[in-house]
Amino acid sequence: MPTAHAWGLDVIRWLQQGSPALDLPFRALTLLGSVGFAAALVAVLYWAIDQRAALALTGLYLLSALLNSALKALLQQPRPADLEIGVAILTQAAGYGLPSGHTQNSVVLWGYLAWRWPHRWLRWLCGAVLVLVPLSRVYLGAHFPTDLMGGYVTGLLVLLAGKALAHHRPAEAHQRSWLALPIGLLAVLSLPGLAIYRSETLAVAAFGGGLAIGYLAERRWVRFGEAASGAQRVWRALLGLSTSAALAGAAMGLRSTVWISLILLALAGLWVTWGAPSVFRQLWRSAEQDTG
Template sequence: MEFQAGIIKFIQSFSSPALDYFFIFVTNLGSEGFYFLLIPIFYWSINKKMGIKLSSALLLSMYLNVMLKEITAIPRPIGYPGIRSIYTGSAGGYSFPSGHTQGSTTVWGIIMAHYKKTLVYILGIAIILLVSLSRLYLGVHWPQDIIGGIILGYIIVMVVINTDRFKFSESASVKCLMAVIIPVVLLVIFPHPDVFKHMGMLSAAWLGYLLEDHFIGFEPKNTGFLKTASKYIIGAAGFLLIYVGLKKILPAGNISAMARYFLLGLWLTAGAPYLFKKL
C-alpha cells in the first residue's frame, strides 16, 4: 500500500481549510442523501421512466458495492501513518470499491447516456472526477477503490443501457410479483443490514411504479417554476418525514429499516405522484 499511500499524501500536500470544506461539499454529491434529492426531480418533474431507471440502477449498484466490500474486506486508509483522514462519518464499512465513486459513475453515466449533450457530459464527468478525488483528499479511500468504483459503475451503466433494448410483455400481476421476488432473492443471497434497506426501497419503487402507471397515470408536466418548485417541496417534505420521522419512531433493527426504506420507495413512485395528481 506504500505506493497508493504516496498518492494520497501527495494530494493531501495541497490541503487547506478552504479545500477541506470544498471537498466535504463535493463528496456529498456522491452520497445517498444527494440522490434522494436528485432522483425525485427526474421522477416528479422530467421523466418518470428515467427516474425509475436511475433508482433501480443506483440501488442495485449499492447492493453490489456492499457485497464486494464485505467479500474483499480491505481496510480503509484511516489511521495509516502519514495520512490525514477527515469527514470519516461518510466512510462506513470496508474500503473497496468506493461507494461514492461507483454511485456517481452509475447515476451520471446513465444521465449522460440518455441526454448525449456536451454540457451534460462536462457536468457528469466533472462530478464523477471531483467526487473520486474528494475520497482521496479526505483520506477515506485508496486509489484502487476509486478505480474499482469507476469500472463497476461503468459496467452497471452498460448493462442498464443494453437492458433497454429488450421489451418485456409480462402481465402487470407478473411484474408486481417479480418486483417482490427479485429483491427478496437478492436479500437472501446477501443479508447485510444495508441490503435490507436497499432491497426494501427497490421493491417498493418497482411496485409503486407499476401500480401508479395502472391506477394513477401521473405524468410529469412543465407547469412553470412556481408550481414545479411547490411540487418538489411537498414531495421532499414527505421524503424527510419518512426518512427522519420514522427513524425516531420505529425501533432499531433490519426489519424497521427495511420498512422505512420501503415507504420511501413507495412515496417516490406512487404516494407523491398520487398527491400531485389530486392537487
C-alpha cells in the same frame, strides 16, 4: 503493507497538503455521490421530468448499490484508517473500501444522465463530477486510489448492462424491468454482504421494495403524468422532497430500532412512486376546478 496501499497513502498525504482550506469544498463535492443526493435527484426526475428515465436510473442505481455491498464483503479490502492513524480521516466511512461506493454509484448516476440527455453542458458537468467526487473520497481519507479504480470499472459495467437492456426491451416491459431487475437479484447479491453490511443491504431492500410496490399501485390507480408547468414542477419538487426528507430523517434517527427504520424507508419509497403522484394529481386537479 501492500505496495498499492503504501502508494495510496502517499497520494492521500500529498492531497491533504491542501487541508484545511480544501476540507469544506471536498466535503460538499462528496455529497454529489451520496445515496441521499441520488434519491432526491431521481425523485425529482420521476415527478417532474421523465418517469421512464427515472425508473431506469432507479433500477440501475439499486442494482449498483447491492452489487457494491456484495463485492466489498467478498474482497474485504481495508480503508486508509485501518492501516495508518497518521492519515487525516476527514469523513466517516464504515466497512471495507474496495470498490468505492461513491465512485461506482456516481458512474451509474451521472453516466446515465450524460447518456440519456446528451447536451454538451450536461456532459461537461457529469464529467467534472465523475472526476471530483472520487477525488474527494481520497482527499477525505475514505479510500485508496485503487478503490476508485474498482468503483469506476464496476460502475461502468453496470451502466453498460443497463444500456444493453434498454435496447432489447419493449417500452412497457422496459419500464417494469428496471425495478424488477434489482429486486429479482436481491437475494443473490445480498447473501455475501448481508452479514457485514446488514443494515445497508436491508435499507436498500426496504426502499427499493417501497418504490416497486408504489409504482405498481400508481400504474393501477393513479396513472400520473410528469407533464406540468414550470411552477408546478417546482412545487412538486419542494412538496415531494420535504416529505421524503422527513421520512428518511426519521428512519436515520431510529436506526437502533431496525424494523421501524426499515418501515419508514419503505414508506419513503412508497411516497416517491405512489403517495406524491397521488397528492400532486389531486392538488392540481382541484386547482384546475377552482379556476375553471
